[in-house]
Amino acid sequence: MLVTVTSALASLAPVHAGDAAAGKQKSAVYAACHGIDGITINSLWPHLAGQHAAYLVKQMKACRSGERKDPVMEPMAAPLSDADIDDLAASYASQPPK
Numbered sequence: 001m002l003v004t005v006t007s008a009l010a011s012l013a014p015v016h017a018g019d020a021a022a023g024k025q026k027s028a029v030y031a032a033c034h035g036i037d038g039i040t041i042n043s044l045w046p047h048l049a050g051q052h053a054a055y056l057v058k059q060m061k062a063c064r065s066g067e068r069k070d071p072v073m074e075p076m077a078a079p080l081s082d083a084d085i086d087d088l089a090a091s092y093a094s095q096p097p098k
Contacts, residue, residue, distance in 0.1 A: 018053065018083070023091025026084055030076070038092045050097025056089035 027038075030048075034040050038049030048056065062068035063077035064085070080088070 018086030018088070018090030020087070020090040020094045023087035023089070026088055027091055030088075033072075038095045039098045047098050048092040049095035051092055053086075053089040053093035056092055057085055060085045060088065 027034075033042070033045045034048050038051075039047050059068065060077050060080065061082075063070055063073040064080055066074060068074075077085075
């Protein structure tokens with residue numbers, strides 16, 4: 001019984017514990033589209049600042065796998081490791097939304 005409860009509680013823990021500082025460095029390549037601080041100046045691309053990390057992770061992984069069809073983002077996400085994605089998500093999530 002205790003193992004079941006412990007397992008259930010562990011599944012509620014945050015899955016995405018990226019390094020926001022590392023993500024900030026990695027995000028430089030995405031600044032042209034998504035802005036330096038995740039606030040884009042072009043309405044074609046979404047603001048990433050303040051988005052939930054879990055949402056960003058899900059979307060980046062979907063672009064990387066090709067599950068989400070986006071001819072611009074698929075090649076940008078393809079070389080990202082899970083750690084890269086977690087770091088980028090942590091960075092954008094830590095920034096204030098517009």
